[in-house]
Amino acid sequence: MLSAKLNRAFFARSVHAVAPDLIGATLLFDGAGGRIVEVEAYHHTDPAAHSFRGRTERNAVMFGAPGYAYVYRSYGIHWCLNFVCEPEGSASAVLIRAIEPIAGLGRMRRRRATADARLLCSGPGRLCQALGVSVIHNGLALDRKPFELLARSEEPQIAVGMRIGITKAAELPWRYGLAGSRFLSKPFR
């Protein structure tokens, strides 16, 4: 049986429920992508979240309906892809940090200019470059093209740890990954 599409109701739950449930799900963007192996949860009460200090032009999508993509520029260079969660207006999101490349490898290699599958999508910036995601996709619905999200068919073993690359609330264990995957941006310990 084919995997079910992830619908709006899937995302209309707490980020802490959605984030681990995304591990093992399939993310395709314009047909390219693979299995999600690493995500981080950002709750609006969390000092590390962009929405913590209220709505701005950049984070406006986070304050909208769940099931939409929030894309922002990181360090002036990279793009990062988030899925908006929880009931509308709660301004929480899941950062997609790494996927295991499965589909559209040729296109992803070309965009990333590397042949090493391990370096294609292991990190939020790399992932967006490989899939061709940028700010023009900010605010798009996740249940319509070019996005395609498929539920996992088996229950994966999920690793939990501290989030990466942040200074505020760094101790919160809100990073989730597929245990033992080679495609994590960093191993869990």
Added chain:
DNA sequence: TATGAGATCAACT
């Protein structure tokens, strides 16, 4: 293997 600089921009102080 590990550390450090540079790239480059929007939000915030």
Added chain:
DNA sequence: GTTGATCTCATAC
């Protein structure tokens, strides 16, 4: 003017 949900490349060990 400083900082950040990052990555790459160079240099050092």
